[in-house]
Amino acid sequence: MAAHSGRSIAVKMTDVCRHFGDVKAVDHLDLEIYDGEFFSLLGPSGSGKTTCLRLIAGFEHATSGSIELHGVEMVKWAPRRIGFVTVGQRLVSVPPYERDVNTVFQDYALFPHMSVGDNVAYGLMIQKVPKAERQRRVSEVLDLVRLPGYESRKPAQLSGGQRQRVALARALVNRPRVLLLDEPLGALDLKLRQQMQIELKAIQQQVGITFVFVTHDQEEALTMSDRLAVFNRGRIEQIGVPAEIYERPTTGFVAGFVGTTNLISGALAQRINGSDQAVSIRPEKIHMVALDAAVEPGWKAVMGSVRDVIYLGMHTRYLVELEGGGDLTVVQQNLETSSIDVHASRGNRVKLTWDTTSIRVLQGQTV
Amino acid sequence: MTGDASSRPSWWRRVAIYLYQRPNLSLVLLLALPLLWLAVFYLGALVSLLIQSFFKLDGFTGRIVRQFGLETYQQLFTAANMDVVYRTVIMAAVVSVACAVLAFPLAYFMARYASYRVRGILYLAVLIPLWSSYLVRVYTWKIILAQEGIITWFFNVLGLKPVLDAILAIPLIGGSSLSFSFIGMFLVFVYIWLPYMILPINAALERVPKSLIEASSDLGGRPNYTFWRVILPLTVPGIIAGSIFTFSLTLGDYIIPSVIGNSSFFIGRAVFAQQGTAGNIPLAAAFTVVPMVIMGVYLVVAKRLGAFDAL
Numbered sequence: 001m002a003a004h005s006g007r008s009i010a011v012k013m014t015d016v017c018r019h020f021g022d023v024k025a026v027d028h029l030d031l032e033i034y035d036g037e038f039f040s041l042l043g044p045s046g047s048g049k050t051t052c053l054r055l056i057a058g059f060e061h062a063t064s065g066s067i068e069l070h071g072v073e074m075v076k077w078a079p080r081r082i083g084f085v086t087v088g089q090r091l092v093s094v095p096p097y098e099r100d101v102n103t104v105f106q107d108y109a110l111f112p113h114m115s116v117g118d119n120v121a122y123g124l125m126i127q128k129v130p131k132a133e134r135q136r137r138v139s140e141v142l143d144l145v146r147l148p149g150y151e152s153r154k155p156a157q158l159s160g161g162q163r164q165r166v167a168l169a170r171a172l173v174n175r176p177r178v179l180l181l182d183e184p185l186g187a188l189d190l191k192l193r194q195q196m197q198i199e200l201k202a203i204q205q206q207v208g209i210t211f212v213f214v215t216h217d218q219e220e221a222l223t224m225s226d227r228l229a230v231f232n233r234g235r236i237e238q239i240g241v242p243a244e245i246y247e248r249p250t251t252g253f254v255a256g257f258v259g260t261t262n263l264i265s266g267a268l269a270q271r272i273n274g275s276d277q278a279v280s281i282r283p284e285k286i287h288m289v290a291l292d293a294a295v296e297p298g299w300k301a302v303m304g305s306v307r308d309v310i311y312l313g314m315h316t317r318y319l320v321e322l323e324g325g326g327d328l329t330v331v332q333q334n335l336e337t338s339s340i341d342v343h344a345s346r347g348n349r350v351k352l353t354w355d356t357t358s359i360r361v362l363q364g365q366t367v
Numbered sequence: 368m369t370g371d372a373s374s375r376p377s378w379w380r381r382v383a384i385y386l387y388q389r390p391n392l393s394l395v396l397l398l399a400l401p402l403l404w405l406a407v408f409y410l411g412a413l414v415s416l417l418i419q420s421f422f423k424l425d426g427f428t429g430r431i432v433r434q435f436g437l438e439t440y441q442q443l444f445t446a447a448n449m450d451v452v453y454r455t456v457i458m459a460a461v462v463s464v465a466c467a468v469l470a471f472p473l474a475y476f477m478a479r480y481a482s483y484r485v486r487g488i489l490y491l492a493v494l495i496p497l498w499s500s501y502l503v504r505v506y507t508w509k510i511i512l513a514q515e516g517i518i519t520w521f522f523n524v525l526g527l528k529p530v531l532d533a534i535l536a537i538p539l540i541g542g543s544s545l546s547f548s549f550i551g552m553f554l555v556f557v558y559i560w561l562p563y564m565i566l567p568i569n570a571a572l573e574r575v576p577k578s579l580i581e582a583s584s585d586l587g588g589r590p591n592y593t594f595w596r597v598i599l600p601l602t603v604p605g606i607i608a609g610s611i612f613t614f615s616l617t618l619g620d621y622i623i624p625s626v627i628g629n630s631s632f633f634i635g636r637a638v639f640a641q642q643g644t645a646g647n648i649p650l651a652a653a654f655t656v657v658p659m660v661i662m663g664v665y666l667v668v669a670k671r672l673g674a675f676d677a678l
Contacts, residue, residue, distance in 0.1 A: 059581050096584040103585045109578035113600045113673075122596075123586035174586065 007034045008070070010178050010210040011056055016065030016075075018051050025051040027234035029065070033212060035177075038204050040213045042221040043231030044257065049214045050106075052231070053180050056212065057103050058096035069099060070177060101178040102171035106186060108163045110155040116142070116166050117151030123174040141173040144203060161192045168203070178210045185220065197224055218258045222246060230254045252362045255280035260329065262286075263362075268326035272300065278362045283331040285358040288318065291351050301353040304328070306345050316342045320352060328352060413659075420652035431648060439649040443657075448637070448650075452657055455634040458549070459617035462556040463564075463610040469557065470564040470609065471602075477565075478572035493562045501559065505626050508555045512545035512627065519544070542629055552628040556617055563612035571605025572598070603674045611662065618658035634658060 011033040018026040026048045033039045041049035054060040055067060058074065067074040080090045102123070110119050117138055124134045142148055145165040155163055164184055171179055184200075185193045201224050204211045215221050221228045222242040229239045230253070238245060238254045249255035252263055265278040273279050295301040307327065308319040311334075318330045330352060334342070376384070386393045422431050423438040442448065477489050496504065511517055522531040535541040535548060542548030575598060583593040621635030632640070634654055642651035669675070 057581075057585060059584075096581070097587045097589055101585075103582070105578050105582060107576065107578055109576065109582035111579060111582070111597060122583070122588070126587040126592060170582075170586070 007036075009033070009068075010035045010037075010070060011212065012066075012068040012071075013052070013055070014066040014068075016052075016055060016067060017063045018048075018055060018060055019063045024234045026055065026062075029234075029236060031229060031236065031239070033178075033210060035070075036208050036210055037226040038201065038211045038213065038224060040215055040221040040225040040228035041231060042215055042218060042228050042258070044216055047231035048234040049216075049231045050182055051234075053103075053182055053212060053214050056178070057101055057180050058093055058099050061093045062091060064091065067093075069101065074099065100176055101180055102174050102176040103180040103182065104164075104167045104171050104184045106182045106184065108155075108167040110163055110166055110170070112155055114155075115151060116147070116153045116155065116158070119155065119166060120151075120170045120173050122170060127174070137173055138169075141169045144172065144206070145169045146199070160187055161196065164188065164196065168200075172203070172207060172209070175207075176209065178212060179204075181211060181213045183214050183216070185215075185217075193220075200224065222258070230257060232257070247360075249280060249360055250363055252278055252280065255360065255362060262328050264326070264328075268322075271324065271326075272302070273359055273361070275361075280360045280362055281328075281354060281358060283317065283329045284315075286328060286330045286352050286354045288320075288330055288332055289351050289353055291349065293351060293353075295353055298356060299353050300356050301351055302328075303349065303351055306348050306350055309343050309346050311342055318345070318350075320350060322352075416652045416655055419649055420656050422649045424647045424649055429646060439653045442650055443653045448654075451632045451634060451637045451654075454631065455618055456661060458553065458556065458633070459614045462553060462560065462617050463613040465553070465557050466561050466564040466613045467568070467606055467610060470561060470568050471606075474565050474569035474572055474605075477569050493565050497562055502622060504559065505555060505622055508551075508558065509546050509626055512551040512554070514544040514546075516544075516546070546627055547629050549628060552623060555623050555627050556613075556620070559623065560613040560616055563616065564606075564609035567608040567612070568602060568605045571602040571608075575601045607666075607669050607674050611666075614665070615658060615662055618661065619655075 009032050011031065013029050013031040016026055016029045016031075017024065029048075029052060031052070041052055043049045051060055055062055056069070062075045065075065074094045076092055076094075077089045078092045079086045080088045111122070114122070117135075120138045120141060121134050124137060129137070138151065139148070142150055145168050147162060147165050147169070150158075150162070150166070155166065158166065164187075167184070181200075185196050188196060197220060200211075213221075213224065222245070225242055227239065227241050228245060230237045230245065232253045237251045238249065240248075245254060245258055249258065249261075255261045256263060259282065261280045261282050263278065263280055264272060266276055269279050270276045291303075302322055304320040304322040304327070306318050307321045310317040310319075313334070315331050315333045318332065319327055320330055321327045375381075386396075420439055421435045421437070422433055423436055423442075424430075425432050443452075473489070473493075477486050481489060513519070519528075519531065522528050531545075534550065535544065537550075540549040540553075542551070545551035545554070579597055579601070580593055583597045584590075588596065619635055620633070621639055624631075624633040624636050634657060638651045638654045641647045641654060
């Protein structure tokens with residue numbers, strides 16, 4: 001993106017592979033994360049997003065490729081020796097404890113035998129920060145995550161949300177240049193998760209550290225990220241800002257995984273778009289209008305009948321069977337209380353229209 | 368319940384429903400037998416032992432005087448008897464430490480690095496010795512350690528006989544041959560009790576989540592630091608559990624000090640001698656109380672030091 005030109009790069013992965021035998025957990029990955037941005041790695045489980053994070057942290061070793069943190073190479077070739085005889089080369093990684101990154105683990109990984117204060121001070125102890133400064137920084141960061149005065153508690157005495165905050169504090173207190181978060185909100189209930197999303201974003205803006213955030217929750221990725229990468233089968237399908245990913249998905253996978261969509265191919269695509277290349281149109285971009293309503297220039301209209309109605313509170317989802325074959329999902333907001341009768345519309349003949357610019361042509365597989 | 372009222376459930380189902388609705392009764396039925404067993408044969412025996420230790424032997428008639436008193440304990444605290452206690456406790460402590468030092472690396476390898484297959488083989492290797500008779504293994508060791516045994520032979524082959532002689536010449540722990548020395552006894556104790564140390568340490572290590580080790584490394588901890596600050600503290604309960612086995616088993620063992628060593632008394636042998644030939648059941652009981660007290664103190668100290676905080 002042009003907006004990022006001139007910004008320094010925090011993480012740069014070039015042609016990185018991580019294979020476990022036949023399993024290609026990460027396959028020919030290219031990724032650039034800029035300094036200070038909130039970057040999400042989004043994908044279903046097994047898509048390689050966590051492996052990618054662990055490669056950056058140093059817990060996993062790349063099978064091939066290059067990983068740079070702030071311009072310093074983390075994956076190097078070293079001679080493979082048997083005794084004193086060099087027999088080839090092997091890739092070695094800079095160990096995690098030599099990297100200026102910190103991780104918030106999915107299971108928080110708090111040390112159960114230490115108090116909250118000792119957990120948070122762990123990194124500072126290793127850096128031999130003097131005791132007075134250590135205590136000050138620990139209490140500062142506990143204030144930041146809104147757990148003031150919790151130093152003497154044990155992790156077992158905390159709730160899930162509180163443990164999550166301690167894990168965050170333990171990483172942040174070291175002032176790393178990059179913070180890696182592995183589905184940190186996954187174990188929290190919905191309300192707490194939404195609250196933590198807002199807090200996490202606020203903390204990131206306050207401390208200005210690069211956040212690399214792994215999640216399988218597309219809504220979370222869209223609301224929190226400056227940019228995100230969508231993972232599928234060890235590869236990145238698309239990288240972009242949230243609106244770009246949602247409005248202009250380039251592949252069928254992205255269109256289907258981020259939000260819901262109508263994936264159209266074959267004869268229906270031919271009828272709708274004039275070409276049999278696969279296309280995507282979001283259900284909310286399709287308008288359901290009166291049968292005699294005029295069609296604006298640049299808009300397309302088709303006729304159909306309502307086959308199914310799903311009432312979702314704020315909006316209603318209609319499954320419309322098109323005349324001439326195929327069906328489309330349409331979402332309409334429930335703007336009037338008369339929407340209490342939405343179920344009565346089942347079987348009705350309707351007219352669907354949409355702006356032809358809201359149709360996205362997709363590359364590659366359509367899932 | 369569906370079905371008409373006339374079809375009554377079978378008696379078996381009625382019993383099941385009856386018990387389901389009375390959880391306390393179910394609990395009593397389930398626990399009655401094991402609790403009875405525990406109370407009579409374990410606690411009952413211990414209480415009887417404790418009571419016996421406060422009786423005394425009438426030296427003149429050779430009869431036990433069933434009156435509470437501390438005379439037997441006075442007898443226990445004489446220099447000769449305390450020598451037996453000290454000797455046994457020191458041996459038990461040294462054996463426990465040696466077992467822990469030997470067991471930890473193996474348990475660590477099994478828990479962290481060994482493949483599924485290798486781990487299975489190692490478990491078997493640890494457990495198979497327990498399948499054979501303890502007595503046979505002790506006598507085997509007597510032959511291994513003997514003057515004409517394989518260890519002496521091996522030192523001879525390597526031309527290291529003077530080293531063995533120098534070791535055996537150490538006062539107190541040396542002897543005429545390994546099988547007649549405390550060193551030999553120590554070796555056999557370590558051999559016999561090692562599995563009881565490996566298994567609990569291994570279990571404790573397997574309970575340490577991998578993410579904790581990664582977290583320590585992530586926060587800048589080198590492997591050495593991670594070991595002392597995270598892995599070891601979290602496995603202390605396992606080491607304590609293992610040392611309870613090795614320590615108490617050594618304290619109470621009778622066979623190894625009888626077969627190996629210079630026939631000096633250990634608590635186990637003292638108990639045997641007092642209750643058998645001497646007929647001094649109270650003193651035998653008092654000797655038995657010693658390991659119980661030591662183990663009690665050991666556990667209290669370990670708890671005070673926070674050894675079980677991670678549990």
